[in-house]
Amino acid sequence: MVSQKIQPEMDEYGLPVDSLEISDHTVKRNESLYEILRRQDISPQEIYQVSQKAKDVFNIRKIKPGQEYKLYNAKDSLNTLKRLVWQPNLMDYVVIDWDDSLRIFKGKKEMTTRIKKASGVIHSSLYQSLQREELSPVLAIKLSEIFAWEVDFFRIQNDDRFKVIYEDRYVDGEYLGIGQVLAAEFVHNGETYSAYHFDLGDKDGYFDKEGNSVQKALLKAPLKYTRISSGFSNSRYHPVLHRRMAHHGVDYAAPRGTPVHTVGDGTVQVARYIGPNGNMVKVRHNGTYTTTYIHLNRFAKGIRPGAHVKQGQVIGYVGTTGRSTGPHLDYRVFVNGKARNPLTLDLPPAKGIPDKYEASFQDYQEKLDEMFTYIHYREDMISAAVQ
Numbered sequence: 271m272v273s274q275k276i277q278p279e280m281d282e283y284g285l286p287v288d289s290l291e292i293s294d295h296t297v298k299r300n301e302s303l304y305e306i307l308r309r310q311d312i313s314p315q316e317i318y319q320v321s322q323k324a325k326d327v328f329n330i331r332k333i334k335p336g337q338e339y340k341l342y343n344a345k346d347s348l349n350t351l352k353r354l355v356w357q358p359n360l361m362d363y364v365v366i367d368w369d370d371s372l373r374i375f376k377g378k379k380e381m382t383t384r385i386k387k388a389s390g391v392i393h394s395s396l397y398q399s400l401q402r403e404e405l406s407p408v409l410a411i412k413l414s415e416i417f418a419w420e421v422d423f424f425r426i427q428n429d430d431r432f433k434v435i436y437e438d439r440y441v442d443g444e445y446l447g448i449g450q451v452l453a454a455e456f457v458h459n460g461e462t463y464s465a466y467h468f469d470l471g472d473k474d475g476y477f478d479k480e481g482n483s484v485q486k487a488l489l490k491a492p493l494k495y496t497r498i499s500s501g502f503s504n505s506r507y508h509p510v511l512h513r514r515m516a517h518h519g520v521d522y523a524a525p526r527g528t529p530v531h532t533v534g535d536g537t538v539q540v541a542r543y544i545g546p547n548g549n550m551v552k553v554r555h556n557g558t559y560t561t562t563y564i565h566l567n568r569f570a571k572g573i574r575p576g577a578h579v580k581q582g583q584v585i586g587y588v589g590t591t592g593r594s595t596g597p598h599l600d601y602r603v604f605v606n607g608k609a610r611n612p613l614t615l616d617l618p619p620a621k622g623i624p625d626k627y628e629a630s631f632q633d634y635q636e637k638l639d640e641m642f643t644y645i646h647y648r649e650d651m652i653s654a655a656v657q
Contacts, residue, residue, distance in 0.1 A: 282442060283355055283377060290342045290352060298361070299335045303356075311342065318365060320374070327374045328364050334621050351417075360441045383437040383449055387645050392430045396423065399432075408448045409434060414494075416451060416465050416476050419486035419617060421458045424498055431457045433645045437649055453474060453638040466635050470627060481623035481631055487559060488617055489533035489581065493588070497523050497612075502578040518609035519564070519602035526597040528588040530563050531571075531581075533603075538577045541569050547600075548592025551585050560607075564600035565591050 278286040299308075307317050324330050333356060342353035354366045361381060367373040388409070390399040397410045413432060414423045425531045437449035451467045465476040465484045475485045476517035500521035532553050539560075549566035551573060567589025579585060603612045623631045 282379065283365065285342075285353065285355070285365065287342070289345055291345050291349070293341050293343070295339050295341060297333055297335050297337045303330045303333050303334075306339070306354075310343075316372075317562065319372060323372060323374050324366075327376055338443060349474070349589065360444055360446055379441045381446065382440050384440065384450070385435065386435075387435050387641065388436050389433045389645050389647050390431065391647050392426055392432075393428055396426060396432075408447055409451075412436075412448065412451050413454055413456065414426075416454055416484065417456050417463055418489050418491075419484055420463045420490070421456055422490045422613065424491060425613070427459050430459070431647055433642055435645075436643055452640070454640060461500070466631075466638055468623065468631055468634060469629070470613040470624065477623055477631065479635065481628060483622050485620045486617035487534055487555065487620065488513055488603070489531070489583075490612075490614075491521055491522070492533050492563060493524060493528055493530050493599060494562075516636060519562075519600045520612050522588075522601060524588045524597065524599065526567055526589055527588075528597075529584045530566065530598075531559055532563075532579045532583050532585045532587045534559065534581045536561075536579055538573055539577055540578060541573050541575055541577075543564045543591065546593035548594065549586065549589065550592075553579060553585070558606055560604040562600075562602045562604075564602070565594045565598060567587055567591065567597075586600065 278288045281287045281292070295306075303320070304317055307320070308314075312320075319329055319494055337356065337358050339354060339356045341351060342355070344350045344352055352367070352369050355363055356366075357363045363379065364374065364376050365374065367375075388403065388405050390403045390405070391403075392399045396413065397407055400407055400410050413434065414421075433455040434451060435453045436451045439446040439449040450467060451465075454464070456463045456465075463484070464479050466478075466570075468474060478484055498520060500517060530551075532551075534553070534555040536553040536555035536559075538551060539554050540550060541564075542550070544550050547564045549569065551563045551566065551569065552560065553562075554560050561588055565588075566586035569586045570584045573579070573585050588597050588599050601612060603610050603615060605615070634642050
């Protein structure tokens with residue numbers, strides 16, 4: 271009779287725990303790895319070896335108060351430390367193992383996801399609507415990023431509404447946070463915008479019902495958490511010169527130092543102080559589109575003529591340089607050299623779903639659309655109940 275080999279008992283990190291005594295600990299204030307190991311009778315020479323070997327794996331100085339770690343000690347009279355597992359967050363961990371020879375390596379716990387559905391009607395702001403529905407404010411950031419090319423979130427209307435299908439992520443049963451938004455629908459000013467996340471193999475993105483990318487050539491706005499103080503006009507009363515003149519841009523009032531993002535990929539053409547414009551950045555996105563960012567307090571690191579920038583990259587910070595009455599950004603868009611109103615500009619779509627993925631995308635979209643039919647707005651449910 272052939273005897274079966276007994277498999278060793280494994281713990282949550284996939285490490286063997288037979289004949290070991292395991293204890294849970296929390297890093298205390300002003301406690302270092304050196305102090306933790308010295309209490310386990312690890313010699314200074316051995317600790318030095320650990321610090322040297324750890325250089326290629328993790329920074330031992332990143333061990334901070336409140337983080338958890340486990341000690342694996344032998345069940346013998348010496349209670350010798352065999353292994354230490356440090357967990358800087360719910361998912362990642364680092365193992366220091368002395369069992370045979372010193373080994374140090376990183377790992378990740380297995381993550382599970384659950385599909386969640388949510389909806390809301392906006393009465394003040396997207397953030398407050400999510401709070402009212404007891405949803406994570408992270409969803410506000412994700413939705414604003416997904417629809418940044420179609421919806422100006424500075425001009426959200428009351429009764430605008432949204433539906434969203436997304437992932438909640440868990441590790442060991444503990445909530446890790448919101449993962450991928452799988453699909454979303456946003457109704458703004460009576461028009462419905464849809465976005466479906468789809469993996470194309472070498473890249474992924476969000477696409478509308480027709481398979482067009484929801485990512486346009488330019489973002490709708492170059493900064494967050496602000497308000498429009500002055501719009502695009504051919505005859506605006508100038509607050510400094512006290513006369514009417516053209517203002518071919520949009521002023522966004524914001525605190526000094528608010529980060530300003532380039533609205534699209536491109537090349538910096540100008541980054542310097544220019545008279546009434548103060549500190550100004552000019553970005554050429556392609557042969558058609560150019561944008562300028564005026565009255566900046568200062569430029570971001572590396573922003574100079576010839577520098578290549580990516581959509582969403584910080585290029586400067588809100589200020590009041592030049593002819594200005596207070597901190598704000600004067601943002602301008604030029605199409606073929608002609609100033610256009612950024613708030614009404616119809617932006618062209620980026621590349622859509624390739625032909626070879628069309629059938630798969632349609633199947634995927636139909637499944638998500640079916641899920642959308644089961645998502646109801648709270649007001650709609652109340653009205654239906656009353657009727």
